[in-house]
Amino acid sequence: MTACNTSMPSLAAACAACQGDDPCLPCSLTASGDAAGLPLLARRRVRRGEALFRDGDPCRSVYVVRSGTFKSVLTGPDGHEQVTGFQLAGDLLGLDGLAHGRYASAAIALEDSEAVVLPYARASLSHVGDLHELLPRLLGRELVRKQKLAVLLACMSAEQRLASFLLNLSRRLQVRGYSATGFHLRMSRAEIGSYLGLTLETVSRTLSALQERGLLRVSGRHVELVDRPALVRVFGPPSSRRRGAPAGILLHA
Amino acid sequence: MTACNTSMPSLAAACAACQGDDPCLPCSLTASGDAAGLPLLARRRVRRGEALFRDGDPCRSVYVVRSGTFKSVLTGPDGHEQVTGFQLAGDLLGLDGLAHGRYASAAIALEDSEAVVLPYARASLSHVGDLHELLPRLLGRELVRKQKLAVLLACMSAEQRLASFLLNLSRRLQVRGYSATGFHLRMSRAEIGSYLGLTLETVSRTLSALQERGLLRVSGRHVELVDRPALVRVFGPPSSRRRGAPAGILLHA
DNA sequence: CGCGCTTTTGAGAACTATCAACCGGGGTGG
DNA sequence: CCACCCCGGTTGATAGTTCTCAAAAGCGCG
Numbered sequence: 001m002t003a004c005n006t007s008m009p010s011l012a013a014a015c016a017a018c019q020g021d022d023p024c025l026p027c028s029l030t031a032s033g034d035a036a037g038l039p040l041l042a043r044r045r046v047r048r049g050e051a052l053f054r055d056g057d058p059c060r061s062v063y064v065v066r067s068g069t070f071k072s073v074l075t076g077p078d079g080h081e082q083v084t085g086f087q088l089a090g091d092l093l094g095l096d097g098l099a100h101g102r103y104a105s106a107a108i109a110l111e112d113s114e115a116v117v118l119p120y121a122r123a124s125l126s127h128v129g130d131l132h133e134l135l136p137r138l139l140g141r142e143l144v145r146k147q148k149l150a151v152l153l154a155c156m157s158a159e160q161r162l163a164s165f166l167l168n169l170s171r172r173l174q175v176r177g178y179s180a181t182g183f184h185l186r187m188s189r190a191e192i193g194s195y196l197g198l199t200l201e202t203v204s205r206t207l208s209a210l211q212e213r214g215l216l217r218v219s220g221r222h223v224e225l226v227d228r229p230a231l232v233r234v235f236g237p238p239s240s241r242r243r244g245a246p247a248g249i250l251l252h253a
Numbered sequence: 254m255t256a257c258n259t260s261m262p263s264l265a266a267a268c269a270a271c272q273g274d275d276p277c278l279p280c281s282l283t284a285s286g287d288a289a290g291l292p293l294l295a296r297r298r299v300r301r302g303e304a305l306f307r308d309g310d311p312c313r314s315v316y317v318v319r320s321g322t323f324k325s326v327l328t329g330p331d332g333h334e335q336v337t338g339f340q341l342a343g344d345l346l347g348l349d350g351l352a353h354g355r356y357a358s359a360a361i362a363l364e365d366s367e368a369v370v371l372p373y374a375r376a377s378l379s380h381v382g383d384l385h386e387l388l389p390r391l392l393g394r395e396l397v398r399k400q401k402l403a404v405l406l407a408c409m410s411a412e413q414r415l416a417s418f419l420l421n422l423s424r425r426l427q428v429r430g431y432s433a434t435g436f437h438l439r440m441s442r443a444e445i446g447s448y449l450g451l452t453l454e455t456v457s458r459t460l461s462a463l464q465e466r467g468l469l470r471v472s473g474r475h476v477e478l479v480d481r482p483a484l485v486r487v488f489g490p491p492s493s494r495r496r497g498a499p500a501g502i503l504l505h506a
Numbered sequence: 507c508g509c510g511c512t513t514t515t516g517a518g519a520a521c522t523a524t525c526a527a528c529c530g531g532g533g534t535g536g
Numbered sequence: 537c538c539a540c541c542c543c544g545g546t547t548g549a550t551a552g553t554t555c556t557c558a559a560a561a562g563c564g565c566g
Contacts, residue, residue: 052438074400098392098396099394099396105400139351140349141352143349143351144349146399147337147358165370190512198496201514202555208514243522410522411521441545455521474545
């Protein structure tokens with residue numbers, strides 16, 4: 001793990017979820033609110049299946065996942081759900097509410113989870129280190145991620161989407177101190193499919209196919225990445241990418 | 254056009270590109286840099302095919318399109334391009350550079366264009382009204398747009414993608430004072446396809462099909478939206494959406 | 507222990523990509 | 537001035553991927 005080059009020296013210590021050289025909200029924030037002389041930050045416990053907030057709710061805070069897993073979902077009038085993201089410990093939630101003052105998506109806990117509340121009133125924000133400083137960078141990072149997701153959806157095959165998803169998840173778990181090769185999916189096939197623009201059957205079938213080829217092993221929601229290089233090579237031959245997608249624009253990179 | 258509820262009263266006047274109730278960078282900014290007591294802002298002229306900036310360039314400014322049209326593109330090592338967006342007058346460019354200090358995408362002019370430079374040094378930004386205040390909202394808005402694009406790519410058919418694209422373009426042109434029913438496409442079929450995750454052949458075919466059904470008329474790059482209600486109805490029957498996509502999550506909404 | 511939900515697997519259909527040929531306009535150069 | 541070429545767009549035939557519908561198996565949970 002590389003150093004955290006955030007502009008918040010008071011929060012820079014003990015940054016465990018800092019990925020690469022990106023600025024980040026250090027884990028110290030999620031671990032103990034009053035560390036480094038910060039004011040105590042409220043937390044919210046959310047049980048599996050419950051919502052941290054719903055789309056349409058007025059946005060008065062953004063959140064940092066402290067523990068557990070969330071999914072971000074858009075809900076249509078007909079009740080159908082579209083998953084727009086999965087958030088692990090250290091990830092931000094609710095940034096899309098900054099646009100119009102109302103959350104654009106709901107945050108649902110995929111297991112019993114906890115989140116730190118970052119009130120978005122200007123006065124409160126100034127208290128939280130240089131969050132005000134940092135916010136554009138964090139938002140920019142989310143923007144880049146959504147952009148990568150859009151590219152993935154625009155030009156990757158089902159197999160490539162799944163490989164990208166698993167490699168991305170693997171890396172994020174590793175950064176948090178979990179195994180990079182064996183892990184437990186907290187989301188259903190249907191949720192994965194919704195996120196990746198595939199049906200749950202295609203997700204299941206594609207996982208089976210990857211297993212058949214010896215790239216990984218799946219048993220229900222447990223996944224073992226057996227042959228990581230081969231998984232990366234799924235994107236390899238430029239001709240295997242649909243519509244000449246730029247390489248290196250991958251979720252896991 | 255509704256009122257511009259920006260928090261920048263000094264810039265709120267003469268806001269022509271303000272869409273709906275979103276906060277915006279008023280056209281006054283793009284029209285005359287020194288209006289409302291602002292410092293003169295630099296402009297850059299970019300000729301058709303030229304780059305305002307390229308991916309990888311250090312990000313020291315964001316831009317507002319003053320006139321013309323741009324495309325945002327990611328370029329792979331193999332030279333293939335992936336279009337990630339189209340920007341018209343008043344739209345922002347370069348926000349994805351705020352993440353890591355380097356632009357994630359290049360901005361290429363689709364016609365002779367001009368852009369206002371907003372230096373991103375803190376000192377400079379403070380000069381530009383409350384841009385510092387406004388930035389999170391603008392970024393949030395971009396985030397929501399990219400999210401909608403991802404949803405579109407995840408669960409819409411080719412026909413729905415095209416309809417969404419055209420309706421969105423129509424609305425944006427209308428807001429800028431152009432005809433909402435007849436307009437000129439500044440981008441090629443290949444660029445549209447790249448953006449929408451389709452091949453250029455499918456774009457062409459789908460446009461022909463929509464014309465065949467009398468929903469629009471196309472001749473090269475000229476488009477006439479003949480039956481707008483029918484175009485909206487393309488999304489209508491929930492069963493016609495792939496994978497139960499949430500309605501109302503459309504680009505043109 | 508049975509019920510419901512998730513997952514797997516199959517067969518067929520639908521959609522879109524791919525390959526290929528053709529058309530048309532605009533600019534270039536003879 | 538005209539022929540030619542190049543580029544963008546259109547259209548056709550075909551193949552491939554993914555969706556849809558369907559049934560059965562696995563698993564957790566009351």
